Amino acid sequence: MIAGKYQERPAFPFSPGLEVAGRVKALSPGVTGFTPGQRVMALTDRGGYAEAALAKAADVFPIPDGLGWAEAAGFPITYGTAHGALRWHARLQPGEVLLVHGAAGGVGLAAVEVGKAMGARVIATAGGAEKLALAKAHGADELIDYRGEDIRERVKALTDGHGVDVVFDPVGGDVFDASLRCIAWSGRLLIIGFAAGRVSQIPANILLVKNVAVMGVYWGSYRARAPERLAEEFRELFGWFETGRLKPHVSHKHDLSEAAEAMALLLNRRSTGKVVLTTGAA
Secondary structure: OOOOOOOOOOOOOOOOOOEEEEEOOOOOOOOOOOOOOOEEEEEOOOOOOOOOOOOOHHHEEEOOOOOOHHHHHOOHHHHHHHHHHHHHHOOOOOOOEEEEOOOOEHHHHHHHHHHHHOOOEEEEEEOOHHHHHHHHHOOOOEEEEOOOOOHHHHHHHHOOOOOEEEEEEOOOHHHHHHHHOOEEEEEEEEEOOOOOOOOOOOOHHHHHHHOOEEEEOOHHHHHHHOOHHHHHHHHHHHHHHHOOOOOOOEEEEEEHHHHHHHHHHHHOOOOOEEEEEEOOOO
């Protein structure tokens, strides 16, 4: 978004930050359902990098007592995206095989946990032993290091040639190409993003031959088009959290004044899970 390459392009200047957690400070006239001092997380159009933020009431959600501030601040978009993609779009079923790319990143790690909570067998890909170990600790059944292993060949070996039923892909590029070649007949491929930098091009003949469905997932659009679904999915997600099936991972916490350093961690791929800015105000 800062580089002007996101789906939404706010006019400059603007303050970044699309998700926050803290206590309700004040309510606009007519707003009900919340009380000052209540612990909540919220989605914002922008402006989250601040000591106080403004959010629409429909974008604010009470959080469980056991969910820490940093974990709550990084919860809405990653877990919302993973859940919406797998529950609403892919209709993932118990016993199916789910392939998650970028499985040590924020949304990828959430997809590993959500996939396991939904009863899938999860194959996780990431770059390097440390990131794969993190995916394993969060529930992945099988691991593929894309730095030194061929994704297509490893998937075929792990599934006895069947391939995977669902692919969760926030990476794109070469990873997407490999996914098309190891997805099962009637599989569902979810396009979450393009962290690799190259926007994927889809050879339609492969979709035809394999009866494959490729679906784009822009979870943020539900805020405007079907906001009632967000409250519904967070109820399920928080239920999973309270039973120990979700364990949000924050690899780095930085003071608000260190926002540039925190952003560099993401750009240089030196983080796992979420990077969170703190203010000490909550």
